[in-house]
Amino acid sequence: xxxxxxxxxxxxxxxxxxxxxxxxxxxxxxxxxxxxxxxxxxxxxxxxxxxxxxxxxxxxxxxxxxxxxxxxxxxxxxxxxxxxxxxxxxxxxxxxxxxxxxxxxxxxxxxxxxxxxxxxxxxxxxxxxxxxxxxxxxxxxxxxxxxxxxxxxxxxxxxxxxxxxxxxxxxxxxxxxxxxxxxxxxxxxxxxxxxxxxxxxxxxxxxxxxxxxxxxxxxxxxxxxxxxxxxxxxxxxxxxxxxxxxxxxxxxxxxxxxxxxxxxxxxxxxxxxxxxxxxxxxxxxxxxxxxxxxxxxxxxxxxxxxx
Amino acid sequence: xxxxxxxxxxxxxxxxxxxxxxxxxxxxxxxxxxxxxxxxxxxxxxxxxxxxxxxxxxxxxxxxxxxxxxxxxxxxxxxxxxxxxxxxxxxxxxxxxxxxxxxxxxxxxxxxxxxxxxxxxxxxxxxxxxxxxxxxxxxxxxxxxxxxxxxxxxxxxxxxxxxxxxxxxxxxxxxxxxxxxxxxxxxxxxxxxxxxxxxxxxxxxxxxxxxxxxxxxxxxxxxxxxxxxxxxxxxxxxxxxxxxxxxxxxxxxxxxxxxxxxxxxxxxxxxxxxxxxxxxxxxxxxxxxxxxxxxxxxxxxxxxxxxxxx
Numbered sequence: 001x002x003x004x005x006x007x008x009x010x011x012x013x014x015x016x017x018x019x020x021x022x023x024x025x026x027x028x029x030x031x032x033x034x035x036x037x038x039x040x041x042x043x044x045x046x047x048x049x050x051x052x053x054x055x056x057x058x059x060x061x062x063x064x065x066x067x068x069x070x071x072x073x074x075x076x077x078x079x080x081x082x083x084x085x086x087x088x089x090x091x092x093x094x095x096x097x098x099x100x101x102x103x104x105x106x107x108x109x110x111x112x113x114x115x116x117x118x119x120x121x122x123x124x125x126x127x128x129x130x131x132x133x134x135x136x137x138x139x140x141x142x143x144x145x146x147x148x149x150x151x152x153x154x155x156x157x158x159x160x161x162x163x164x165x166x167x168x169x170x171x172x173x174x175x176x177x178x179x180x181x182x183x184x185x186x187x188x189x190x191x192x193x194x195x196x197x198x199x200x201x202x203x204x205x206x207x208x209x210x211x212x213x214x215x216x217x218x219x220x221x222x223x224x225x226x227x228x229x230x231x232x233x234x235x236x237x238x239x240x241x242x243x244x245x246x247x248x249x250x251x252x253x254x255x256x257x258x259x260x261x262x263x264x265x266x267x268x269x270x271x272x273x274x275x276x277x278x279x280x281x282x283x284x285x286x287x288x289x290x291x292x293x294x295x296x297x298x299x300x301x302x303x304x305x306x307x
Numbered sequence: 308x309x310x311x312x313x314x315x316x317x318x319x320x321x322x323x324x325x326x327x328x329x330x331x332x333x334x335x336x337x338x339x340x341x342x343x344x345x346x347x348x349x350x351x352x353x354x355x356x357x358x359x360x361x362x363x364x365x366x367x368x369x370x371x372x373x374x375x376x377x378x379x380x381x382x383x384x385x386x387x388x389x390x391x392x393x394x395x396x397x398x399x400x401x402x403x404x405x406x407x408x409x410x411x412x413x414x415x416x417x418x419x420x421x422x423x424x425x426x427x428x429x430x431x432x433x434x435x436x437x438x439x440x441x442x443x444x445x446x447x448x449x450x451x452x453x454x455x456x457x458x459x460x461x462x463x464x465x466x467x468x469x470x471x472x473x474x475x476x477x478x479x480x481x482x483x484x485x486x487x488x489x490x491x492x493x494x495x496x497x498x499x500x501x502x503x504x505x506x507x508x509x510x511x512x513x514x515x516x517x518x519x520x521x522x523x524x525x526x527x528x529x530x531x532x533x534x535x536x537x538x539x540x541x542x543x544x545x546x547x548x549x550x551x552x553x554x555x556x557x558x559x560x561x562x563x564x565x566x567x568x569x570x571x572x573x574x575x576x577x578x579x580x581x582x583x584x585x586x587x588x589x590x591x592x593x594x595x596x597x598x599x600x601x602x603x604x605x606x607x608x609x610x611x612x613x614x615x616x617x
Contacts, residue, residue, distance in 0.1 A: 015457045022461075026469050141598040143549055145556040145569070149576035149587055157579060164580070246464040246553075253557060254576065264465070265557055268472045276472065280465040287462045 001299070008295055012288050019284040020070060024063050027273040053078065076278035079267075087278035090263050095282075097167060098248050098259035101175055105183035105244055113187040114233065117194025121202060121229075122221065132191055139188030144247040147181040148254045165256040178251045186240045193232050201229040227301060234298050238291040245283055338534075341611040348607025351600035358597055362415035371396065371406035373413045374564055378404060390585050399585040402578055410566055411590055417561060418548050418568040419597070421481060425547035428486025430540050433493025434532065438524045440494070441501025452498065455491050463488045464553070471559050481560055485550050489543060496539060500532050534612040541608055545601035552594065568594040 041049070050056045054065060069075040076087035120132035142150075155177060156164035162173055201207065202225055210220045252261030260279055267275035343349055371377060377400055390399040390407075398407035440451040467484045474480050504510065505528065513523050552569025554560035556576075561567040568590055575587030 011453070011456065012460075015460045018457055019461050019466075022466065023469060026466070026473050029473060137602075140602060141595045143553070145553060145572065145576075146591060146595065149572070149579055150591075152576075153579055153584065153587075242462050246462060249464075250553065250556060264468070265559070268468055268559060271472065276469060280462075280469060283462050283465055284460075288460050291460055 004299055005296060008292055012292050015288055016285060017067070019288075020067055020281055021063065023277045023280050024066055027277055028059060028062075070281060076281070077274050079272055079275050082272075087274050090275055091260065091278060091282060094252075094258065094260035094263050097257055098245075098252070098261065101178045101182065101251065101257065101259070102244055102248055104175060104179045105186075106241070108179055109183040109186040109190055109240065109244075110237075113190030114194050114230075116187075117191035118198055118221075118226075118229075120191070120195045121198035124199065129195075132195065136188035136192045136195075139184045140192075143185050144181050145250045145254070147184050148177070148250065151177045151181055152254075165254070167257045174255075174257075178255050178257055181255075182244060182247050182251050186243060189240070190233060190236065193236050194229065197232045198225065198229040201225050231298065231302055234294060234301065238287075238294045241290045241294075242287055245286065338608075338611040342607050345607040345610060347603045351603035351607070355597060355600035355604065358415060358593065358600075359419065362412050362419065365412035366409055369397075369406060369409045369412070370394075371409055373406065373409035373566075375406065376404045377406070390589075398589040399583070401574060401586050402581075402583070407571075407586060407589055410571060411593055414566045414568050414571045414590060415593055415597075417478070417565055418551060418594075421478070421485065421551040421561075421567065422544040422548040424482050425485040425489065425551070426540050426543040428482065429489035429493055429543055429547075430536055431490075432487065433490035434497050434529060434536055435524075436490065437494035437497030437499075438501050438528050438532065441498040442505050442520065442524050442528060444502075444505075448498075452495075455494055459491050464550070467550075468554065468557075468559055471554065476559060476562050478561060478565065481551060481554070485547055489547065489550075493536075493539060493543070496535060497532055500535050501528055504528055504531050538605065538609045538612055541601065542605040545598045545605075548594075548598065548601075 040046075047056065054062060057065075066077070069077065074088070076091070079085050079087055079090060082090070116132050116135070120129040123129055152164050155162040162177055167174055207220060207225060210224050211217075215224075248259055249261030249264055251257060252259040253265055256262075260282075263275060264279045266272075267279075366372070377394075377396070390397060396406050396408065398411060400406055401410070436451065436455075440448045467488055470484050471480060510523060510527055513527050518526075548568070551560055551567060552572065555567045555569030556573040558570075558573065561570050571590035572587065572594060575583075575585075575590060578586055
């Protein structure tokens, strides 16, 4: 097991470095620097500003500095557009918000998706099954940017129950619509995966043996069927996490929740490269860490994997 | 010897072509039969064809073109821009007084094009990459597939947006970006299939007769992968459309005067508080219906072509 953990971490580190280098090089191949404007600055002033941000050094030197700063001190440097703020401050402002509704979306997707899929499998070909399958097929074509306006039309404009946007510290009425909009399609996918893998497990020989032994169906389900049928679900959690974190961009824009996605799109339109890079790298780091955890979890649960 | 027998071979070929074809059931005929028995898939195919036809024929029936501005409506879309046959705005107008009917037709064309071209690029790159990795094997395979593993761990939507910002927002860039990011899954699937094909006798025969490695891949391995590739390609198209719509929804994808489903949904979603739901609901209906169709067709194709469930 320890070997596997070490091997897995050994892959995660170069992945992280490649991500940092890719985004760094992308940013530097951009035509026009952050200080290009319609009224060109006097060359001396421009040189001074560039010296301040370290942009006058050779490319490799800048890259080494950047990578060093990110990896040793989590320092993403200053924002090019907001002169008085560092990227770290901007991330510090947006990240807790994204984390809060992202966490609840994840909980929601798993907490509804797995039971829904499991019940559908256990009661196969009953109305519950058809309902669950119908919901999960329907939700497949309802990505976050479709759900968000539909929710606002229903709950804000027609019913007037919920505020159409804003955050105000993340109180519950501001949290409901972002969470539902973000998690619906993943909830559906998790339900579908759970259902099909559960059906496969329930039809396998060891479950028949357990039934023949006369175990109560409750014990069969919880002790024998649940664990193996969770394996495909666990391997889906990685992509689901990427999807949720990507979807948070839409949520931040549409519901004005003020999370990281807002700053990402804002910096994309402002060409504020350092903020974009910082957020991309942070998201990449989270993704890689998460897939590491998922892989280890998988290895721990799956009896077929031996080291 | 072979040269001497040339005439004989020609004669044989003539005889063969003259024979009545034996009424056998080929793999593809079998698959077609299974597909046509899947009602959801067939209905989806019909509906999707209708949407495609609409996107090309629709503009000829439109009273207003997609760029014309109806000055009578501009600024008061909520009261005058409703869908109606009298004004000629079948789907209503947007806030600028542009005809939603024409714009939906245009957006459908562009979204479908991005989906198909993006999937095509992904299939092309992924198939070749996976086939080469699987066929060559050994250390090359190790390195190639570890690279895919590493690339897969990167959240690509963010990198794609970075690319769009750096290299400018154009449809061409979208094609390349989306296509290049989506080949990873494809390459894994293709590699797996290649591994099982490459030890078959006909590959051995080709190698024994001195066919070059690249030619074996292109002429002998890739054609045998087509079934799997076709299934994943149909499932890739809706994925591509989703990605494109996502980016366009953020305003970073397709730019004016062009439009796409994502851009139209974004516009409509931005104005719902002014009681102009039609601006959202018409593009949304097209988007959702088409995605449904693609998924059902993909499922139908998988059931038809996947030998596992036979």
